[in-house]
Amino acid sequence: MNKYLFYPGCSLQRTARPYMDSLLAIREMIGLELEEIEDWNCCGATEYVAVHHVAAYALVGRNLALAARQVNGTHTVMAACSACYLNLAKTDSYMRQDAHLAQQVNTALDAGGLHYTPGTVKVRHLLDIIVNDLGIEAVRAKVVRPLKGLRVAPYYGCMIARPDRDNRWDNVEHPLALDRLLKALGAEVIDFPMKTHCCGGHMTQINQASAYELIRRLIHGAAEYHADIMVTLCPMCQLNLDAYQAEMNRYFRTDYHVPIIYFTQLMGLAFGLEAEALGLGKEFVDPRPALSRIGIELPAAEPETVTVGEQPRRKKKDSGLPMPRMPGSKEADE
Protein backbone atom coordinates (compact mmCIF):
# COMPACT_ATOMS: atom_id res chain seq x y z
CA MET A 1 0.00 0.00 0.00
CA ASN A 2 1.20 3.48 -0.88
CA LYS A 3 0.17 6.05 1.69
CA TYR A 4 -0.72 9.68 0.97
CA LEU A 5 -2.06 12.67 2.84
CA PHE A 6 -5.43 13.39 1.32
CA TYR A 7 -6.87 16.85 0.67
CA PRO A 8 -10.47 16.19 -0.50
CA GLY A 9 -11.57 19.79 -1.12
CA CYS A 10 -15.10 21.18 -0.95
CA SER A 11 -16.34 19.83 -4.29
CA LEU A 12 -15.69 16.21 -3.41
CA GLN A 13 -17.91 16.63 -0.36
CA ARG A 14 -20.97 17.47 -2.45
CA THR A 15 -21.08 18.56 -6.11
CA ALA A 16 -18.50 15.92 -6.96
CA ARG A 17 -19.59 13.34 -4.37
CA PRO A 18 -19.59 10.60 -7.07
CA TYR A 19 -15.87 11.33 -7.61
CA MET A 20 -15.23 10.81 -3.89
CA ASP A 21 -17.41 7.70 -3.69
CA SER A 22 -15.75 6.06 -6.68
CA LEU A 23 -12.27 6.98 -5.42
CA LEU A 24 -13.02 5.41 -2.03
CA ALA A 25 -14.49 2.34 -3.76
CA ILE A 26 -11.38 1.62 -5.84
CA ARG A 27 -8.63 2.79 -3.50
CA GLU A 28 -7.89 -0.56 -1.86
CA MET A 29 -7.96 -2.39 -5.17
CA ILE A 30 -5.15 -0.21 -6.48
CA GLY A 31 -3.22 -0.17 -3.21
CA LEU A 32 -3.93 3.43 -2.28
CA GLU A 33 -3.95 4.37 1.40
CA LEU A 34 -5.31 7.80 2.21
CA GLU A 35 -5.04 9.82 5.40
CA GLU A 36 -7.26 12.88 5.34
CA ILE A 37 -5.75 16.19 6.40
CA GLU A 38 -7.55 17.08 9.61
CA ASP A 39 -9.84 20.09 9.58
CA TRP A 40 -8.69 21.27 6.14
CA ASN A 41 -10.27 24.41 4.71
CA CYS A 42 -11.31 25.52 1.22
CA CYS A 43 -8.46 26.24 -1.20
CA GLY A 44 -10.13 29.46 -2.39
CA ALA A 45 -10.70 28.14 -5.93
CA THR A 46 -10.15 30.92 -8.47
CA GLU A 47 -11.90 33.49 -6.26
CA TYR A 48 -9.90 34.19 -3.11
CA VAL A 49 -6.82 35.21 -5.05
CA ALA A 50 -8.97 37.61 -7.11
CA VAL A 51 -9.69 39.59 -3.94
CA HIS A 52 -6.73 39.10 -1.60
CA HIS A 53 -3.05 38.43 -2.11
CA VAL A 54 -1.38 37.38 1.16
CA ALA A 55 -4.65 36.01 2.56
CA ALA A 56 -5.19 33.80 -0.51
CA TYR A 57 -1.80 32.17 0.05
CA ALA A 58 -2.30 32.05 3.83
CA LEU A 59 -5.63 30.28 3.27
CA VAL A 60 -3.85 27.53 1.36
CA GLY A 61 -0.86 27.84 3.68
CA ARG A 62 -3.01 26.66 6.58
CA ASN A 63 -3.75 23.43 4.68
CA LEU A 64 -0.07 22.92 3.91
CA ALA A 65 0.84 23.59 7.55
CA LEU A 66 -1.77 21.09 8.77
CA ALA A 67 -0.52 18.53 6.24
CA ALA A 68 3.08 19.10 7.34
CA ARG A 69 2.08 18.27 10.92
CA GLN A 70 0.65 14.95 9.75
CA VAL A 71 3.77 13.95 7.81
CA ASN A 72 4.41 10.40 8.94
CA GLY A 73 5.95 7.97 6.49
CA THR A 74 4.73 10.08 3.61
CA HIS A 75 5.12 13.72 2.73
CA THR A 76 2.99 13.65 -0.41
CA VAL A 77 -0.29 15.52 -0.38
CA MET A 78 -2.81 14.19 -2.87
CA ALA A 79 -5.66 16.24 -4.27
CA ALA A 80 -8.23 14.86 -6.70
CA CYS A 81 -9.70 18.24 -7.67
CA SER A 82 -7.66 20.13 -10.23
CA ALA A 83 -8.25 23.56 -8.67
CA CYS A 84 -7.28 22.30 -5.21
CA TYR A 85 -4.21 20.61 -6.67
CA LEU A 86 -3.13 23.77 -8.46
CA ASN A 87 -3.71 26.07 -5.48
CA LEU A 88 -1.79 23.81 -3.10
CA ALA A 89 1.05 23.29 -5.57
CA LYS A 90 1.19 26.95 -6.52
CA THR A 91 1.31 28.16 -2.92
CA ASP A 92 4.16 25.81 -2.07
CA SER A 93 6.02 26.79 -5.23
CA TYR A 94 5.55 30.55 -4.78
CA MET A 95 6.56 30.31 -1.11
CA ARG A 96 9.75 28.56 -2.24
CA GLN A 97 10.51 31.22 -4.85
CA ASP A 98 9.38 34.36 -3.08
CA ALA A 99 10.95 34.75 0.37
CA HIS A 100 8.92 37.87 1.12
CA LEU A 101 5.63 36.09 0.37
CA ALA A 102 6.73 33.08 2.45
CA GLN A 103 7.54 35.35 5.37
CA GLN A 104 4.18 37.16 5.12
CA VAL A 105 2.26 33.87 4.91
CA ASN A 106 4.06 32.59 7.98
CA THR A 107 3.42 35.82 9.88
CA ALA A 108 -0.28 35.27 9.14
CA LEU A 109 -0.15 31.55 10.01
CA ASP A 110 1.51 32.49 13.30
CA ALA A 111 -1.75 34.19 14.32
CA GLY A 112 -3.24 30.68 14.32
CA GLY A 113 -0.21 29.02 15.91
CA LEU A 114 0.86 27.42 12.64
CA HIS A 115 3.97 27.51 10.47
CA TYR A 116 4.82 26.11 7.06
CA THR A 117 8.32 25.65 5.69
CA PRO A 118 8.02 25.68 1.90
CA GLY A 119 8.91 22.34 0.32
CA THR A 120 7.95 20.27 3.38
CA VAL A 121 5.23 18.46 1.46
CA LYS A 122 4.98 17.49 -2.19
CA VAL A 123 1.64 18.22 -3.83
CA ARG A 124 0.41 15.79 -6.48
CA HIS A 125 -2.80 14.98 -8.31
CA LEU A 126 -4.61 11.66 -7.96
CA LEU A 127 -4.08 10.84 -11.65
CA ASP A 128 -0.33 11.43 -11.33
CA ILE A 129 -0.20 9.10 -8.33
CA ILE A 130 -2.23 6.34 -9.97
CA VAL A 131 -0.30 6.41 -13.24
CA ASN A 132 3.21 7.09 -11.94
CA ASP A 133 3.31 5.54 -8.43
CA LEU A 134 0.86 2.67 -8.53
CA GLY A 135 1.36 2.09 -12.24
CA ILE A 136 -0.70 1.29 -15.31
CA GLU A 137 0.07 -2.43 -14.94
CA ALA A 138 -1.37 -2.55 -11.44
CA VAL A 139 -4.55 -1.03 -12.86
CA ARG A 140 -4.65 -3.42 -15.81
CA ALA A 141 -4.28 -6.37 -13.47
CA LYS A 142 -7.54 -5.49 -11.73
CA VAL A 143 -9.66 -5.25 -14.87
CA VAL A 144 -12.30 -7.98 -14.95
CA ARG A 145 -14.76 -6.22 -17.26
CA PRO A 146 -12.77 -4.62 -20.10
CA LEU A 147 -14.51 -1.60 -21.59
CA LYS A 148 -14.11 -2.98 -25.09
CA GLY A 149 -15.88 -0.93 -27.75
CA LEU A 150 -16.52 2.10 -25.54
CA ARG A 151 -15.29 5.24 -27.29
CA VAL A 152 -14.01 7.57 -24.60
CA ALA A 153 -12.90 11.20 -24.92
CA PRO A 154 -10.27 11.82 -22.22
CA TYR A 155 -10.86 15.32 -20.86
CA TYR A 156 -8.21 16.75 -18.51
CA GLY A 157 -9.35 20.36 -18.29
CA CYS A 158 -6.90 23.18 -17.67
CA MET A 159 -5.57 23.22 -14.18
CA ILE A 160 -4.10 19.77 -13.84
CA ALA A 161 -1.72 20.18 -16.78
CA ARG A 162 -0.96 23.90 -16.53
CA PRO A 163 1.06 25.81 -15.51
CA ASP A 164 2.86 22.72 -14.16
CA ARG A 165 5.68 24.57 -12.40
CA ASP A 166 6.87 21.30 -10.84
CA ASN A 167 7.14 19.43 -14.18
CA ARG A 168 4.74 16.66 -13.26
CA TRP A 169 3.35 16.01 -16.75
CA ASP A 170 4.69 14.91 -20.11
CA ASN A 171 2.96 17.77 -21.92
CA VAL A 172 1.09 20.87 -20.79
CA GLU A 173 -1.34 20.86 -23.74
CA HIS A 174 -1.61 17.23 -24.79
CA PRO A 175 -0.81 15.06 -21.79
CA LEU A 176 -1.18 11.27 -22.16
CA ALA A 177 -1.52 9.92 -18.61
CA LEU A 178 -5.32 9.62 -18.68
CA ASP A 179 -5.28 8.25 -22.24
CA ARG A 180 -2.90 5.48 -21.17
CA LEU A 181 -4.94 4.70 -18.08
CA LEU A 182 -8.20 4.43 -20.02
CA LYS A 183 -6.56 2.19 -22.64
CA ALA A 184 -5.52 -0.13 -19.82
CA LEU A 185 -9.20 -0.43 -18.93
CA GLY A 186 -9.82 -1.72 -22.44
CA ALA A 187 -11.59 1.40 -23.70
CA GLU A 188 -11.18 2.82 -27.17
CA VAL A 189 -9.58 6.18 -26.42
CA ILE A 190 -10.01 8.91 -29.01
CA ASP A 191 -7.14 11.30 -29.66
CA PHE A 192 -9.13 14.24 -28.33
CA PRO A 193 -7.61 17.52 -29.53
CA MET A 194 -9.53 19.58 -26.97
CA LYS A 195 -8.43 17.51 -24.00
CA THR A 196 -7.04 20.48 -22.06
CA HIS A 197 -9.35 23.23 -23.32
CA CYS A 198 -11.34 25.29 -20.83
CA CYS A 199 -14.79 24.15 -19.59
CA GLY A 200 -15.76 27.73 -18.78
CA GLY A 201 -14.81 27.60 -15.11
CA HIS A 202 -16.88 30.09 -13.10
CA MET A 203 -18.16 31.85 -16.24
CA THR A 204 -21.51 30.03 -15.93
CA GLN A 205 -22.12 32.45 -13.06
CA ILE A 206 -20.65 35.55 -14.72
CA ASN A 207 -21.57 35.51 -18.40
CA GLN A 208 -23.63 32.64 -19.71
CA ALA A 209 -23.05 33.36 -23.40
CA SER A 210 -19.28 32.99 -22.88
CA ALA A 211 -19.67 29.92 -20.69
CA TYR A 212 -22.05 28.11 -23.02
CA GLU A 213 -19.77 28.72 -26.01
CA LEU A 214 -16.84 27.13 -24.17
CA ILE A 215 -19.04 24.20 -23.13
CA ARG A 216 -20.38 23.85 -26.69
CA ARG A 217 -16.89 23.66 -28.20
CA LEU A 218 -15.97 20.73 -25.97
CA ILE A 219 -19.23 18.82 -26.33
CA HIS A 220 -19.23 19.42 -30.08
CA GLY A 221 -15.61 18.27 -30.28
CA ALA A 222 -16.39 15.03 -28.45
CA ALA A 223 -19.49 14.43 -30.60
CA GLU A 224 -17.51 15.05 -33.82
CA TYR A 225 -15.14 12.30 -32.75
CA HIS A 226 -18.13 10.01 -32.07
CA ALA A 227 -17.21 9.66 -28.43
CA ASP A 228 -19.75 7.62 -26.45
CA ILE A 229 -18.71 9.29 -23.25
CA MET A 230 -16.33 11.91 -21.87
CA VAL A 231 -14.19 11.15 -18.86
CA THR A 232 -12.75 13.79 -16.56
CA LEU A 233 -10.79 14.25 -13.35
CA CYS A 234 -12.00 17.70 -12.34
CA PRO A 235 -15.21 18.53 -10.43
CA MET A 236 -15.65 21.91 -12.16
CA CYS A 237 -15.31 20.34 -15.62
CA GLN A 238 -17.81 17.61 -14.79
CA LEU A 239 -20.31 20.09 -13.37
CA ASN A 240 -20.12 22.50 -16.29
CA LEU A 241 -20.28 19.90 -19.06
CA ASP A 242 -22.92 17.76 -17.35
CA ALA A 243 -25.25 20.05 -15.41
CA TYR A 244 -25.20 22.89 -17.97
CA GLN A 245 -25.38 20.73 -21.11
CA ALA A 246 -29.18 21.04 -21.34
CA GLU A 247 -29.02 24.82 -20.91
CA MET A 248 -26.28 25.00 -23.52
CA ASN A 249 -28.44 22.95 -25.92
CA ARG A 250 -31.35 25.32 -25.35
CA TYR A 251 -29.14 28.35 -25.89
CA PHE A 252 -27.71 27.13 -29.22
CA ARG A 253 -30.77 25.07 -30.24
CA THR A 254 -28.59 21.99 -30.44
CA ASP A 255 -29.31 18.48 -29.27
CA TYR A 256 -26.06 17.08 -27.94
CA HIS A 257 -26.16 14.22 -25.51
CA VAL A 258 -22.61 13.54 -24.35
CA PRO A 259 -22.42 12.03 -20.85
CA ILE A 260 -19.41 12.90 -18.72
CA ILE A 261 -18.26 10.87 -15.72
CA TYR A 262 -15.13 10.63 -13.56
CA PHE A 263 -12.23 8.39 -14.55
CA THR A 264 -12.45 6.71 -11.15
CA GLN A 265 -16.02 5.65 -11.96
CA LEU A 266 -14.89 4.06 -15.21
CA MET A 267 -12.05 2.33 -13.35
CA GLY A 268 -14.57 0.93 -10.88
CA LEU A 269 -16.80 -0.37 -13.67
CA ALA A 270 -13.85 -2.07 -15.34
CA PHE A 271 -12.90 -3.55 -11.96
CA GLY A 272 -16.38 -5.11 -11.80
CA LEU A 273 -17.78 -2.90 -9.02
CA GLU A 274 -21.46 -2.02 -8.77
CA ALA A 275 -22.75 1.26 -10.17
CA GLU A 276 -24.17 2.46 -6.85
CA ALA A 277 -20.86 2.07 -5.08
CA LEU A 278 -19.34 4.29 -7.75
CA GLY A 279 -21.89 7.09 -7.41
CA LEU A 280 -23.25 6.50 -10.91
CA GLY A 281 -26.80 7.70 -11.54
CA LYS A 282 -26.27 11.26 -10.27
CA GLU A 283 -25.51 12.74 -13.67
CA PHE A 284 -27.73 15.16 -15.55
CA VAL A 285 -26.78 13.60 -18.91
CA ASP A 286 -27.58 9.91 -18.53
CA PRO A 287 -24.54 7.67 -19.21
CA ARG A 288 -26.60 4.46 -19.25
CA PRO A 289 -27.28 4.28 -23.00
CA ALA A 290 -23.54 4.62 -23.70
CA LEU A 291 -22.58 2.00 -21.13
CA SER A 292 -25.32 -0.45 -22.10
CA ARG A 293 -23.94 -0.44 -25.64
CA ILE A 294 -20.93 -2.38 -24.32
CA GLY A 295 -23.07 -4.57 -22.11
CA ILE A 296 -22.77 -2.68 -18.84
CA GLU A 297 -26.32 -2.37 -17.56
CA LEU A 298 -26.83 0.10 -14.76
CA PRO A 299 -30.00 0.10 -12.69
CA ALA A 300 -32.53 2.73 -13.68
CA ALA A 301 -32.08 6.03 -11.92
CA GLU A 302 -34.70 7.04 -9.40
CA PRO A 303 -37.63 8.83 -11.02
CA GLU A 304 -36.97 12.50 -11.15
CA THR A 305 -40.50 13.66 -10.64
CA VAL A 306 -40.00 15.99 -7.74
CA THR A 307 -43.47 17.13 -6.83
CA VAL A 308 -42.72 19.93 -4.45
CA GLY A 309 -46.18 20.05 -2.91
CA GLU A 310 -46.15 16.39 -1.89
CA GLN A 311 -43.01 16.49 0.19
CA PRO A 312 -43.72 15.66 3.81
CA ARG A 313 -43.09 18.09 6.66
CA ARG A 314 -43.36 21.05 4.39
CA LYS A 315 -44.42 24.19 6.14
CA LYS A 316 -44.29 27.10 3.75
CA LYS A 317 -46.37 26.89 0.62
CA ASP A 318 -45.07 29.98 -1.07
CA SER A 319 -41.35 29.19 -1.27
CA GLY A 320 -40.94 27.82 -4.78
CA LEU A 321 -37.18 27.71 -4.57
CA PRO A 322 -35.31 26.08 -1.72
CA MET A 323 -33.33 28.71 0.19
CA PRO A 324 -29.96 28.42 1.92
CA ARG A 325 -30.05 27.81 5.64
CA MET A 326 -27.43 28.76 8.16
CA PRO A 327 -26.30 26.29 10.82
CA GLY A 328 -28.06 26.87 14.09
CA SER A 329 -31.19 28.19 12.45
CA LYS A 330 -34.43 26.43 13.28
CA GLU A 331 -34.93 24.93 9.85
CA ALA A 332 -31.43 23.54 9.64
CA ASP A 333 -31.85 21.69 12.91
CA GLU A 334 -34.97 19.84 11.86
Add this chain to the structure above:
Amino acid sequence: MTEQQNLPAHQAASPPPFVPGSFLKEVMDATPGDSRLQMCIQCGTCGGSCPSAADMDHTPRQIFAMIRADMREAVLRSNTPWYCVSCYYCTVRCPQEVHITDVMYTLKRMAIREKLYDDSTAPDFSQTFIGYIENFGRSFEFGLATRHNLRHRPLQLPSMVPFGLGMLTKGRMDLTPQRIEKIEQLQAILNRAIELEAT
Protein backbone atom coordinates in the same frame (compact mmCIF):
# COMPACT_ATOMS: atom_id res chain seq x y z
CA MET B 1 14.07 22.79 -9.79
CA THR B 2 13.19 26.43 -10.25
CA GLU B 3 12.20 27.68 -13.65
CA GLN B 4 15.03 30.19 -13.71
CA GLN B 5 17.44 27.29 -14.01
CA ASN B 6 15.58 26.01 -17.06
CA LEU B 7 15.75 29.26 -18.95
CA PRO B 8 17.95 29.70 -21.99
CA ALA B 9 20.77 32.18 -21.37
CA HIS B 10 19.22 34.97 -23.44
CA GLN B 11 16.04 34.87 -21.35
CA ALA B 12 17.82 34.71 -18.04
CA ALA B 13 19.58 37.99 -18.83
CA SER B 14 18.89 40.82 -16.41
CA PRO B 15 15.65 42.72 -17.05
CA PRO B 16 15.59 46.27 -18.36
CA PRO B 17 15.67 48.98 -15.68
CA PHE B 18 12.38 50.19 -14.23
CA VAL B 19 11.02 53.70 -14.25
CA PRO B 20 10.49 54.28 -10.51
CA GLY B 21 6.85 54.57 -9.52
CA SER B 22 5.56 53.23 -12.80
CA PHE B 23 2.36 51.21 -13.00
CA LEU B 24 4.40 48.34 -14.44
CA LYS B 25 6.47 48.15 -11.28
CA GLU B 26 3.34 48.37 -9.13
CA VAL B 27 1.73 45.42 -10.95
CA MET B 28 4.92 43.36 -10.79
CA ASP B 29 5.41 44.06 -7.09
CA ALA B 30 1.85 42.93 -6.36
CA THR B 31 2.35 39.61 -8.20
CA PRO B 32 4.01 36.72 -6.35
CA GLY B 33 7.37 35.42 -7.52
CA ASP B 34 8.94 36.93 -10.63
CA SER B 35 6.07 37.69 -13.01
CA ARG B 36 8.52 38.64 -15.84
CA LEU B 37 5.97 41.14 -17.08
CA GLN B 38 8.69 43.59 -18.17
CA MET B 39 9.89 40.93 -20.63
CA CYS B 40 6.73 41.06 -22.80
CA ILE B 41 7.67 41.45 -26.47
CA GLN B 42 4.10 42.21 -27.65
CA CYS B 43 3.92 39.09 -29.84
CA GLY B 44 0.23 38.44 -29.15
CA THR B 45 0.56 34.71 -28.49
CA CYS B 46 -1.47 35.29 -25.31
CA GLY B 47 -4.52 36.75 -27.06
CA GLY B 48 -4.29 34.14 -29.81
CA SER B 49 -4.36 31.37 -27.19
CA CYS B 50 -7.10 32.86 -25.06
CA PRO B 51 -10.54 31.18 -25.14
CA SER B 52 -12.12 34.42 -23.88
CA ALA B 53 -10.27 36.94 -26.05
CA ALA B 54 -13.37 37.64 -28.17
CA ASP B 55 -15.25 38.87 -25.11
CA MET B 56 -12.42 41.03 -23.77
CA ASP B 57 -12.25 44.84 -24.08
CA HIS B 58 -8.51 44.47 -24.65
CA THR B 59 -6.45 41.39 -25.46
CA PRO B 60 -3.83 40.50 -22.85
CA ARG B 61 -1.15 41.88 -25.18
CA GLN B 62 -2.94 45.22 -25.36
CA ILE B 63 -3.36 45.28 -21.57
CA PHE B 64 0.38 44.74 -21.12
CA ALA B 65 1.15 47.61 -23.53
CA MET B 66 -1.29 49.80 -21.61
CA ILE B 67 0.36 48.87 -18.31
CA ARG B 68 3.71 50.00 -19.69
CA ALA B 69 2.13 53.20 -20.93
CA ASP B 70 0.95 53.88 -17.36
CA MET B 71 -2.72 53.84 -18.42
CA ARG B 72 -3.67 52.88 -14.90
CA GLU B 73 -7.37 53.61 -14.83
CA ALA B 74 -8.08 52.29 -18.34
CA VAL B 75 -6.34 49.02 -17.42
CA LEU B 76 -8.22 48.61 -14.15
CA ARG B 77 -11.55 49.47 -15.78
CA SER B 78 -11.05 46.95 -18.59
CA ASN B 79 -13.15 43.77 -18.43
CA THR B 80 -10.12 41.77 -19.59
CA PRO B 81 -8.98 40.30 -16.25
CA TRP B 82 -12.59 39.45 -15.37
CA TYR B 83 -12.94 37.36 -18.52
CA CYS B 84 -9.77 35.41 -17.77
CA VAL B 85 -10.90 31.83 -17.06
CA SER B 86 -7.55 30.78 -15.50
CA CYS B 87 -6.84 28.15 -18.16
CA TYR B 88 -3.12 29.09 -18.26
CA TYR B 89 -2.82 28.54 -22.02
CA CYS B 90 -1.24 32.00 -22.43
CA THR B 91 1.09 31.36 -19.51
CA VAL B 92 2.56 28.13 -20.92
CA ARG B 93 2.73 29.45 -24.48
CA CYS B 94 4.31 32.84 -23.73
CA PRO B 95 7.79 32.80 -25.31
CA GLN B 96 8.97 35.17 -22.56
CA GLU B 97 7.43 33.05 -19.78
CA VAL B 98 5.41 35.91 -18.36
CA HIS B 99 3.11 34.69 -15.57
CA ILE B 100 0.09 36.09 -17.41
CA THR B 101 -2.70 34.43 -15.42
CA ASP B 102 -1.19 35.61 -12.15
CA VAL B 103 -0.88 39.15 -13.55
CA MET B 104 -4.61 38.99 -14.37
CA TYR B 105 -5.31 38.06 -10.73
CA THR B 106 -3.23 41.06 -9.63
CA LEU B 107 -5.29 43.35 -11.87
CA LYS B 108 -8.52 41.91 -10.43
CA ARG B 109 -7.31 42.63 -6.88
CA MET B 110 -6.31 46.19 -7.78
CA ALA B 111 -9.64 46.83 -9.52
CA ILE B 112 -11.58 45.54 -6.51
CA ARG B 113 -9.53 47.56 -4.05
CA GLU B 114 -10.13 50.74 -6.00
CA LYS B 115 -13.66 49.82 -7.11
CA LEU B 116 -12.64 50.41 -10.72
CA TYR B 117 -14.86 48.06 -12.63
CA ASP B 118 -17.87 48.83 -14.77
CA ASP B 119 -19.64 45.48 -14.42
CA SER B 120 -19.81 44.24 -10.84
CA THR B 121 -20.98 40.67 -11.67
CA ALA B 122 -17.59 38.98 -11.51
CA PRO B 123 -16.14 41.02 -8.60
CA ASP B 124 -19.31 40.37 -6.58
CA PHE B 125 -19.18 36.66 -7.37
CA SER B 126 -15.62 36.44 -6.03
CA GLN B 127 -16.52 38.41 -2.92
CA THR B 128 -19.65 36.36 -2.19
CA PHE B 129 -17.63 33.17 -2.66
CA ILE B 130 -14.90 34.23 -0.25
CA GLY B 131 -17.47 35.46 2.27
CA TYR B 132 -18.59 31.87 2.78
CA ILE B 133 -14.98 30.73 3.19
CA GLU B 134 -14.36 33.41 5.81
CA ASN B 135 -17.48 32.41 7.75
CA PHE B 136 -17.34 28.64 7.43
CA GLY B 137 -13.92 27.66 6.11
CA ARG B 138 -15.57 25.82 3.23
CA SER B 139 -17.28 26.91 0.05
CA PHE B 140 -21.07 26.74 -0.07
CA GLU B 141 -22.39 26.30 -3.59
CA PHE B 142 -26.07 26.55 -2.82
CA GLY B 143 -25.82 29.80 -0.90
CA LEU B 144 -23.45 31.19 -3.49
CA ALA B 145 -25.65 30.32 -6.46
CA THR B 146 -28.83 31.60 -4.83
CA ARG B 147 -27.37 34.83 -3.51
CA HIS B 148 -25.38 35.63 -6.61
CA ASN B 149 -28.23 34.98 -9.01
CA LEU B 150 -30.85 36.76 -6.92
CA ARG B 151 -28.65 39.82 -7.01
CA HIS B 152 -27.37 39.73 -10.55
CA ARG B 153 -29.72 37.63 -12.63
CA PRO B 154 -33.13 37.52 -10.93
CA LEU B 155 -34.95 37.16 -14.23
CA GLN B 156 -33.04 34.02 -15.05
CA LEU B 157 -33.83 32.30 -11.77
CA PRO B 158 -36.83 30.35 -13.14
CA SER B 159 -34.63 28.79 -15.84
CA MET B 160 -32.25 27.62 -13.11
CA VAL B 161 -34.87 25.66 -11.19
CA PRO B 162 -34.20 22.38 -13.04
CA PHE B 163 -30.50 22.78 -12.31
CA GLY B 164 -31.04 23.58 -8.62
CA LEU B 165 -33.58 20.85 -8.03
CA GLY B 166 -31.45 18.38 -9.95
CA MET B 167 -28.41 19.16 -7.81
CA LEU B 168 -30.45 18.81 -4.61
CA THR B 169 -32.30 15.62 -5.52
CA LYS B 170 -29.12 13.98 -6.81
CA GLY B 171 -27.48 14.74 -3.48
CA ARG B 172 -24.91 16.99 -5.13
CA MET B 173 -25.74 20.13 -3.16
CA ASP B 174 -26.33 20.88 0.52
CA LEU B 175 -28.87 23.28 1.96
CA THR B 176 -26.54 24.07 4.85
CA PRO B 177 -22.85 25.00 4.72
CA GLN B 178 -20.26 22.88 6.49
CA ARG B 179 -18.14 24.64 9.07
CA ILE B 180 -14.58 23.61 9.88
CA GLU B 181 -13.77 22.95 13.53
CA LYS B 182 -11.16 25.63 14.01
CA ILE B 183 -12.88 28.44 12.17
CA GLU B 184 -11.54 30.99 14.69
CA GLN B 185 -8.00 29.89 13.90
CA LEU B 186 -8.60 30.35 10.17
CA GLN B 187 -10.21 33.75 10.75
CA ALA B 188 -7.25 34.89 12.85
CA ILE B 189 -4.88 33.83 10.07
CA LEU B 190 -6.88 35.57 7.36
CA ASN B 191 -7.29 38.75 9.40
CA ARG B 192 -3.55 38.95 10.06
CA ALA B 193 -2.90 38.36 6.36
CA ILE B 194 -5.31 41.11 5.34
CA GLU B 195 -3.60 43.49 7.80
CA LEU B 196 -0.28 42.67 6.14
CA GLU B 197 -1.75 43.45 2.73
CA ALA B 198 -2.75 46.91 3.89
CA THR B 199 0.77 47.85 4.96
